[in-house]
Amino acid sequence: MREPRTAREEERQRRGEGEGSSPETRSALLDAIRGVKWPALRPVVGALPGAHHSRLRGAAPELSEYRVYRQGDDPKRIDWKLLARSDRAYIRLAEDRSTVSTLLVVDATASMAYPDLTLGKWKAACEVAVGLAAVAHTSRDPVGLVVVSGDGMRRLPPRTRRGIVGELARALDDVTPRGSHALAPAMSGIRSRIRVAIVSDFLGDAEDVRRRAGEVAAAGGEVHAIHVVADEELDPPARSFLAVDPEDASLARPFVPEARAAYLERFAAWRTELAASWRAEGLSYTVARVSEPASRVVRRVAGGALGTGRAAAPDVRRETR
């Protein structure tokens, strides 16, 4: 059962600040990412035709090479013109393109509801997720969503139908980031060879998430980590206050000017370690600051910015029979 709204949430509702972005923002985002392609980091294996290079070679119109006819090949694939010219039988080979299912895992726990008045991290996460969903949908990739919050997980299976991006956006708008919940179980039951984009601040079960992501990648999948960071976390206010973890009220630390330097150092070291651990697994890691436009983050994720650590997957092709 969903928990009743807190006074803070009611305040935001009264101010008209929804948990998601406004339609105007979404429109501007979609306009900004029009034409962006999100190619798969490695050849995919899929039956449906799509935009991504397939690991299979089939009878696609686009010619890639010829091969000597061998017993057992489909005679229909013999290039008769070449046979007439060369008096040898060759088979036409072409690269197939396939789709790749894309699953967006969005963290909607209490740590994402920061700053508490503007919900900057949550809004940024929603925009990045919607942007990636739009980019994937443009390539006719099935797009799905898993939202993890204190109320549990809400799933939208990957679909290619029209309007799926709108459904995802509405699903995100209906969510209020609250509570605490592990993120790793969201990737349970993921089929291999699926592309997963995790939009989170990774302040929860980061190790478990990374481990599960590595399993997905090892099984042939593709995992992108989008680390959402608020400007106020990178540069906290200079006043003295008692900092309390929104997901763990017992974790309270005095934040005084003398402790500020230590905090910045520790936080930076943790981010560096997190990035290094993800990249060491061959996973994609991207930092998304709240103040950064979501379109730029989407381009960086989709385009594979430098330092993402994408491992060059071996170009293994398996012929179809």
Next chain:
Amino acid sequence: MSFAAPLFAWVGGAIALGVVALHVLAWRRPPTSLLPTARFAPDAPVHTVSPAMRPTDFLLLAVRVLAIILVSAALAGPRFPSRIQGLGRVIVVDRSHGSDGWASIDRAARSVYRAGDGLVLFDSAAHAVRSPTVDSIVAASPTRASGGISAAMVVAIRAATELQRVRDSVDILVVSPFGGDAFDGATAPIRRVWPGRVRTMRTGVPPNDTTRARPLDVRAQSGDPVAVALALEAAAPLGAVRVVRDSATAGDTAWARQGGAVVVWPSGPGDRGWNPRAAPDTAFGVTVSSLVAGSPGSPARSATVVAPFIRRAAPPPGRVVARWDDGDPAATETSFGAGCMRSVAVAVPPAGDLALTPAFRRFAKQLTGPCLGAYAWAPMPDSEVSAVLSADRARNAAQTLSVSDTRARDSTIARWLLAAAVGALVAELVMRRGAANATA
């Protein structure tokens, strides 16, 4: 204002101080703010954080302290003394100068005294009677000391000020013969301190009224030399003087108590109580000083008789008013009530012309003066008494005192205090919830 249960007020004050102290301590904790990355801040004890005071805490503290004070004041039961409508009075009674005039002063004071009035008795000093009644006047005994109206007015003004708390207005009424000796230079300034009305009631005649010369009362046998000498001298002392040539009777004693001067001048060997000499001897001179003392401008006079006197007894102990030539007391005086008894041990020979000599006649006249300390007493004219005491003050009209009966206020004030306390508690609750939601 007073409290029926002041303990509640004290406890409430202590609790309020405690709340203030807690607020001050609370200020040492910094304000709380959510930060998802709080784990990266160094772990340190919270109380080391420097204080950050929020202005809203002052208001919450004030509301809390106000609520506590209102509750404690309501439980303490504030009381306001009720006022009784009407005129209050302070009766100032002169009991100086003996008892002869005291009867009329007593009657006059009792006739004007009402229950609830204040009572001040004075002679040379004044004091206010606690919880006075009409019997307090009856029980008061006159004294021979002279009166002092200045001291009486000081005490009367204090008493009137106290009475003013429960009366709409207060008057001072002075019952006295108002002799000149009762007034001094401080009387008028002291009177001006009191803004209310002062009324006077002149009555009573001081017992030692030496303003009138009275015929000398001599009780002696016919042809008594002392009586002859006094008659020849036309002695007319100021005041009441009685000369007895035998022993003093009970009537003489009573007369002395009432303020008269009884001169016991036995013609025989001596009165009872006198000390007989071991052996009669002869003295050849006796001197008496003036018995009219204390009179301004009146020098003391003496009279001496040189003649052989046979001394058979010594007068009883007392103040010496005459001495033999060898210094032994020849006449003494003792106070008796408001008057005195004067014992003269000068034996006048029944024969001879000693009593006819001018010296003896002056000697006898001196011995038959009023009691020691008596002085010429003159009443202050009414105009002067009014000018000093009775002038109404213009401030009387401006002296407005509440005539409302405030007895009913005591019970309603506690209810209003409780209602205000409830309001303050509700306000505190609202403010506290608002602060909690703000940090939620």
